[in-house]
Amino acid sequence: MREIGHFIGGKHVAGTSGRFADVYNPATGEVESKVALASDAELRAAVENAKAAQPAWAAMNPQRRARVFFKFVALLNERMDELANVLSREHGKTVEDSKGDIIRGLEVCEFVCGIPHLQKGEFTEGAGPAIDMYSMRQPIGVGAGITPFNFPGMIPMWMFAPAIACGNAFILKPSERDPSLPLLLAEMMIEAGLPAGILNVVNGDKSAVDAILTDPDIGAVSFVGSTPIARYVYGTAAMNGKRAQCFGGAKNHMIIMPDADLDQAANALIGAGYGSAGERCMAISVAVPVGEETANRLVEKLIPKVEALRIGPYNDEKADLGPVVTKEAKARIEALVESGVAQGATLAVDGRGFKLQGYEDGFFVGGSLFDHVTPDMDIYKTEIFGPVLSVVRAKNYEEALSLPMKHEYGNGVAIFTRDGDAARDFAARINIGMIGINVPIPVPLAYHSFGGWKASSFGDLNQHGADSIKFWTRTKTITARWPSGIKDGAEFSIPVMK
Numbered sequence: 001m002r003e004i005g006h007f008i009g010g011k012h013v014a015g016t017s018g019r020f021a022d023v024y025n026p027a028t029g030e031v032e033s034k035v036a037l038a039s040d041a042e043l044r045a046a047v048e049n050a051k052a053a054q055p056a057w058a059a060m061n062p063q064r065r066a067r068v069f070f071k072f073v074a075l076l077n078e079r080m081d082e083l084a085n086v087l088s089r090e091h092g093k094t095v096e097d098s099k100g101d102i103i104r105g106l107e108v109c110e111f112v113c114g115i116p117h118l119q120k121g122e123f124t125e126g127a128g129p130a131i132d133m134y135s136m137r138q139p140i141g142v143g144a145g146i147t148p149f150n151f152p153g154m155i156p157m158w159m160f161a162p163a164i165a166c167g168n169a170f171i172l173k174p175s176e177r178d179p180s181l182p183l184l185l186a187e188m189m190i191e192a193g194l195p196a197g198i199l200n201v202v203n204g205d206k207s208a209v210d211a212i213l214t215d216p217d218i219g220a221v222s223f224v225g226s227t228p229i230a231r232y233v234y235g236t237a238a239m240n241g242k243r244a245q246c247f248g249g250a251k252n253h254m255i256i257m258p259d260a261d262l263d264q265a266a267n268a269l270i271g272a273g274y275g276s277a278g279e280r281c282m283a284i285s286v287a288v289p290v291g292e293e294t295a296n297r298l299v300e301k302l303i304p305k306v307e308a309l310r311i312g313p314y315n316d317e318k319a320d321l322g323p324v325v326t327k328e329a330k331a332r333i334e335a336l337v338e339s340g341v342a343q344g345a346t347l348a349v350d351g352r353g354f355k356l357q358g359y360e361d362g363f364f365v366g367g368s369l370f371d372h373v374t375p376d377m378d379i380y381k382t383e384i385f386g387p388v389l390s391v392v393r394a395k396n397y398e399e400a401l402s403l404p405m406k407h408e409y410g411n412g413v414a415i416f417t418r419d420g421d422a423a424r425d426f427a428a429r430i431n432i433g434m435i436g437i438n439v440p441i442p443v444p445l446a447y448h449s450f451g452g453w454k455a456s457s458f459g460d461l462n463q464h465g466a467d468s469i470k471f472w473t474r475t476k477t478i479t480a481r482w483p484s485g486i487k488d489g490a491e492f493s494i495p496v497m498k
């Protein structure tokens, strides 16, 4: 059995804790490798290594730091097929979808190729008599990232690209479900010219996360995963004096106005609801048609599309979606579907008990579609993170708007309409971070920033875009007076600019 270790000081190293987690191929249900779970001492060794390497990296001029990313982007493009296969085999999503996962991370690496410009400070000449004032954005030192299983390419790159480009060293603690791609990315960063120790990958579970959160030399922590853990990481990091940005779960709604193109809306719902088996934090899991007629016509269009979903292993080129990540995830999703039936929703398409010939032990779940879902049901309140779409019928626009407004989560939301006025009103009033207008999955591009509101995010700075440069640097502001005036004697009131 293949053992997956860590990547420290520019090299793959075996785990020494004696603790391991199983890594599955979700299509076959077989354990294909074992990933080492780091001890506190292993995490500490990685931090020491990063801390020693960081000052020289930060001192390197920003153009040279950018060049590592230019090369890294080229390597990612060259090895895209191989990387996507590695990702899919442990995650379960289709190879095409894995390419999207990697490309969304690659785009953040392209963004940080502009680091010489992005990291520039500010300067005010003549802020007072003979006084200049300027600010610098300096790296924090050692930063850490804790990432979820569902985007093992994109999310590590969201974090390590800006952190490293800004001159930090970085410790990545990837999901223990699909650790192989993050290790390959670290190896490729070295090949692209990154000095050893600037990107260390430490595999592990809660114990490694706790070691990160209490380590005195880690100054900033970025987390993406489920809401309870995001809340825990945010609180614990803050208690330990670290800055933190923590992104959690979601329940994304799509409102379909009576004037929307219903074929377009139905296709958008199928892709956004069932793609990647619903295991996306920006998946649409609630459809809100406005008016009975819209709802009837929409559900009529959705049923045959859900029934026709093609489910297969990651390497089936014709598959729309693959299995879910674990046996436990499958059992959890099917239990939630059962609860929906028990609580009175109409199960228009039942995906439970799906078996794929030749892959009977795989973690496959068929697509389910619920109609007549109400806000008190568990399937509405909970993030299912599986191929299940709930239709909640709204009488009018105000009722439709109030549903995502009142929901605990606030990651993404979409409205499908031909009415510009309704779309503008929706974007202005909704209390959610990312809005799609006739766009079902409104994931912002790398040069904008990604982040939800409410229980989907803790902290004030988003992933990538200008926010990421702020998150991974500290501001230092210098006030300088040359050459005279210093001999004037003591001033006892606080200086103000006259």
Ligand code: NAD
Binding pocket: 146, 147, 148, 149, 150, 151, 173, 174, 175, 176, 204, 205, 206, 209, 210, 224, 225, 226, 227, 229, 230, 232, 247, 248, 249, 250, 280, 281, 383, 385, 411, 452, 456
């Ligand atoms: P998860 O919360 O189980 O795990 C995320 C990370 O936390 C992993 O690295 C894991 O090892 C670690 N972890 C798990 N339990 C822990 C504990 N008790 N203490 C400390 N660390 C712990 O999430 P997941 O199942 O890997 O990913 C799915 C979740 O991530 C979904 O809720 C999804 O919505 C969310 N997600 C959010 C975003 C976003 O940007 N908002 C993006 C992707 C995924």
